[in-house]
Amino acid sequence: MPAHQLAPDITDPAETLAAEREHLAASRAALRAMREHARSLSSDAAGDWVSQQILQALLDQRVAALADHSGTPLFFGRLDRAVDDDLPGTIYVGRRHVHDDRSRPLVIDWRAPVSRAFYQASPSDPMDVALRRRFGYHGGDLTAYEDEPLDQGGAPQHSRLLTEEIERPRSGPMRDIVATIQPDQDEIVRSELDRTVCVQGAPGTGKTAVGLHRAAYLLFTHREKLARSGVMIVGPNRAFLSYISSVLPALGEVKVDQTTVAGILGDHSAPEDPAVSTVKGDARIAPVLRRALWMHIVKPTEGVLFTKGVNRYRVADHEVREVVASLRGTTRYGPGRAALAQRLAHLVLVRMEQRGESPDDRVQDAVARSKPVKQLVEQVWPKLTPQQVLHRLFSDPEFLAAAAKDDLTAAEQALLLWAKPAKSHRSAKWSAADGALMDELGDLIERTAPLGHLVVDEAQDLSAMQLRALGRRCRTGSATVLGDLAQGTTPWSARSWDEVLTHLGFEDGAVTELTLGFRVPREVLDYAARLLPAVAPDLAAPQSLRPGVGSLSVRPAPDPATSLTQAVREAxxxxxSIGVIVPDASVAAVSESLSRLDHRVLSPDSVEEHRLLVIPATLAKGLEYDHVIVVEPADIVDAEPRGLARLYVVLTRAVTSLTVLHTRELPAQLC
Structure with a gap:
């Protein structure tokens, strides 16, 4: 008998497990049939070639979304419902919907409304559920189950399988947490599309996973709308994106853009003094850029003389000035320029009509494209690129002073000016901070296309100008903002989430704090939290549900190479997985000392799927490893202005054990 038709009197554990395995096999077979059916569909009936290509792309996405990952449980829970209604009495909750050849549901998607009870139901509020069953897996094999009665009152039952799943060692990319979502996380995941949710999450609280699962939930709930407008995940670097890249495909979402801020604003990498980048990242430069752009419009001194055959039509200079004044600042620069040509052409048509002619729209378009009109528009309202505006701003002290007014001090203006100006905007070398300025100017020239939903991780590290660039891509106000103020490592790191939301343009966003950790052992988290008074004194200390006794080892290393090799062999x-996190300047030396052990060095562009990795400290943010070995904390602190915050990040990457090796004295906060 299939498991979805189980009789309630089956109480023998072996029989129950066998029945559940039978249901798993039936569900996998049904999923294969669904995928084969999707493969068999043809786009030929779509009519024209373009429609066929669009339909084929949709069919390909459908096939990809129905992939059965053999090592990933197809379902992880079951609900036996206590009410008799139109819904099935027994519901299996899994990563996607699966039905048999008679359209009977074998697995219900975890995002469906009825599945909410799996995460939220409790003995005090059973939500019409009599029994919640969790399943344990080894690889793709169902090996155990655990029942929790919900209709008998009493205290919530501790779940051994849930704890084992949270603590399960990992290797390779980040896994989804769909089987272990906690009630407070579920509330965030199921937030409405039109809300901006900001999550302040301590290490190990799953804030990144929550953001990704919210994206998956919204795609399920608002599929058609978001398919048109798109969803984008923005992470701190490409290594981080590689680490999280498997989560959404495992949940059946294969068409979500994942990128970095540099991927959006341009991969500009010219070196720059942090003091200069800080001024460029300040929101006060936004009005400076606006003025710098509109200062390129000059006061018209001539009118327009349009000739057609023997007839001449003149628009006086004062009329041109009136048109320019009416357009200036009331529209974006590019559309304003196009509107100027059309307004001038319209005035010419008025002259034609005054002479008894009957010009139509085609005549107006021809006049707008005529040489006299184009010459005047170029003279008064020149065509510009963001690079041209920035080149002039950073090369011309008088122009910068006029654009800056009182928004920037004389000292700040001096920082922005190039010591050796580039000959042209084409030969200029741009920094990462310049990318946000060019994006701001680009939006002032032409409107930036908006997205349906935006997920921003490690948002506390973004400058005000970078946040403005992301915010204009999500003008609908639908965003998920993730981060930890204690992990801010840039010179412009935010001090409050209200500040971040204001720069994004989402002042009404709701800030939620996750302080209860499930991944980082308590012993490790408490040790790292000694740094909090120095890096984020206003934040509450994080807590962990996992005691982790014996998970922390702090060792002097008089012989660094020998101590490191011994620690790695122990791990x-x-x-x-094992992550050896070291000061950036020590990566080569540490890699050499581990030359006899099979390892890889993590690069900025990708995350290596390897058990033993050497990781520069600046790339550790957002990553997790079962065993972490931190080399020379004092050098990590000394490497950058917010080095203590960087060390806090580094010390909270471990999910099983943390070993700290030091030759120098530890920072005072850790002693």
Missing amino acids: LSREG
Whole structure:
């Protein structure tokens, strides 16, 4: 008998497990049939070639979304409902919907409304559920189950399988947490589309996973709308994106853009003094850019003389000035320029009509494209690129002073000016901070296309100008903003989430704090939290549900190479991934000392799927490893102005054990 038709009197554990395995096999077979059916569909009936291509792309996405990942449980929970209504009495909750050949549901998508009870139901509020069953897996094999009665009152039951799943060693990219979402996380995940949710999440609280699962939930709930407008995930670097890249496909979402701020604003990498980048990242430069752009419009001194055959039509200079004044500042620069040509052409048509002619729209378009009109428009309202405006701003002290007014001090203006100006905007070398300025100017020239939903991770590290660039891509106010103020490592790191939301343009966003961790052991988290009074004194200390006794080891290393090799060998004797996190300047030396051990060095562009990785400290943010070995904390602190915050990040990457090796004295906060 299929498991979805189980009789309630089956109480023998072996029989129950066998029945559940039978249901799993039936569900996998049904999923294969669904995928084969999707493969068999043809786009030929769509009519024209363009429609066929669009339909084929949709069919390909459908096939990809129905992939069965053999090592990933197809369902992870079951609800036995206590009410008799139109819904099935037994519901299996999994990563996607699966039905048999008679359209009977074998697995219900975790995002469906009826599945909410799996995460939210409790003995005090059973939500019409009599029994919640969790399943344990080894690889793709169902090996255990655990029942929790919900209709008998009492205290919530501790779940051994849930704890084991949270603590399960990992290797390779980040996994989804769909089987272990907690009630407070579920509330965030199921927030409405039109809300901006900001999550302040301590290490190990799952804030990144929550953001990704919210994106998956919204795509399920608002599929048609978001398919048109798009969803984008913005992470701190490409290594981080590689680390999270498997989460959404495992949930059946294969068409979500994942990028970095540099991927949006341009991969500009010219070196720059942090003091200069800080001024460029300040929101006060936004009005400076606006003025710098509109200062390129000059007062007209001539009218327009349009000749057609023997007839001449003149628009006086004062009329041109009136048109320019009426357009200036009331529209974006590019459309204003186009409107100027059309307004001038319209005045010419008025002259034609005054002479008894009957010009139509085609005549107006021809006049707008005529040489006299184009010459005047170019003289008064020149065509510009963001690079041209920035080149002039950073090369011409008088122009910068006029654009800056009182928004920037004389000292700040001096910082922005190039010591050796580039000959042209084409030969200029731009920094990462310049990318946000060019994006701001680009939006002033032509409107930036908006997205349906935006997920921004590590948002506390973004400058005000970078946040403005992201905010204009999500003018609908539908965004998920993730981060931890204690992990801010840039010179312009935010001090409050109200500040971040204001720069994004989402002042009404709701800020939610996650302080209860599930991944980082308590012993490790408490050790790292000693740094909090120095890096984020206003934040509450994070807490962990996992005691992690014996998970922390702090060792002097008089012989660094020998101590490191010994620590790595100890980690290799245990199950799970290993991250050796070192000061950036020490990466090559540490890699050399580990030359006899099979390892890889993490690069900025990708995350290596390898058990033993050497990781520069500046790339550790957002990543997790079962066993972390931190080399020379004092050097990590000394490497940058917010080095203590960087060390806090580094010390909170471990999910099983943390070993700290030091030759120098530890920072005072850790002693």
